[in-house]
Amino acid sequence: MKIRTHYDNLKVSRDAPPEVIRAAYKSLTQKYHPDRNPDPQAAKIMLHLNEAYEVLSDPEKRDNHDKWIRFEEWKAAHRVDPKKNSHSHSHSHSHSHSHSHSHSHKHRPLQISGGKKSR
Template sequence: MRRFRTHYDNLQVKENASPEVIQAAWISLRRKWHPDHHPDQPQQAERIRQLIDEAYQVLSDPQRRRDHDAWVRVQQAGFDAVDPAPVGVQPGLPGRVNSARRPGPLRLTLITLGWIVVLALLWWAFDDYLERREFPNRNLAIAEGGSTELVLRRNHVGQYLAPGTINGGPVTFLLDTGATQVSVPEHLADDLGLQPGRRGRALTANGPVDIRHTLIPEVALGPFVLRNVSGHINPGMTSDQVLLGMSVLKHLDFAQREGQLILTLP
């Protein structure tokens, strides 16, 4: 197991990830760690966003990425190296041990880095546990047209979250049979290529809110792709989740069984 972190680790992508995958991961993580989503720890969220931004700046630049890859290989070689055998007493100097046996600055640095890596891995594992608890379907990957069924697991608060796309842009859907249409947070609308249409009013958990109706050219959820879907742009939504309402779900059959939601084509 590697004992140091790289920019690939910070963006949660593989070292052979394409530029498109790197950009999508950067966008998703920046949204996840927006300080507004972490009111109890805004400074920590901002520090994490800075690490994510720095990783993207390096990996999105071909030359800087090559330099980073070279640094990774050097670090890996250093961690994989075997310590030399202990050096004995120097000839002609009885009782005086060769100074090479004493821990030098390099070894002390490696020990310090080792502890930093251990703490970072513990933090990463805990964060990964929390995210899996909140979003058990986050790694869902089904090729378009590869299946006619989609099975989603319920999270710890009883919600069904699923990754998908709107006009090719990655989003997180919250399936909501109580919503009439697809409700998109206003701060995501431009990135997803949505055009605001006529004004309207929608009733939310926080009361009525002004919205802008829109027609979504393409919505993709697992193997299902729907086009020209009715939706609206909602300025009252502060999260990055898109409510997937009945304007999409009415085209699918769905049933709940043992903490799972099973979606199929009728």
């Protein structure tokens, strides 16, 4: 499973320099601006473009996003296939597992593809 990132939304590589990110953002926002694009999804796409640019144009936010991507990739690479795992996971534990994650679902950007609905 490939995760969607802000880089995907702006159609740039993960090592893109700031000027490439800025140029991609400007180009895509002109294409998807609701005043210029009659697609009903244009406003939603603009929100994702704005969020992507906000994150990728800020070095600290970009670094955090890159860490999130690496973590998601690591999880995907180390995921155990439940069909191949015959070990039961119904053990009871006396302590609770609390998994806090600093990234919310908003870091899973919407796929932007030529004005068509995607999700």
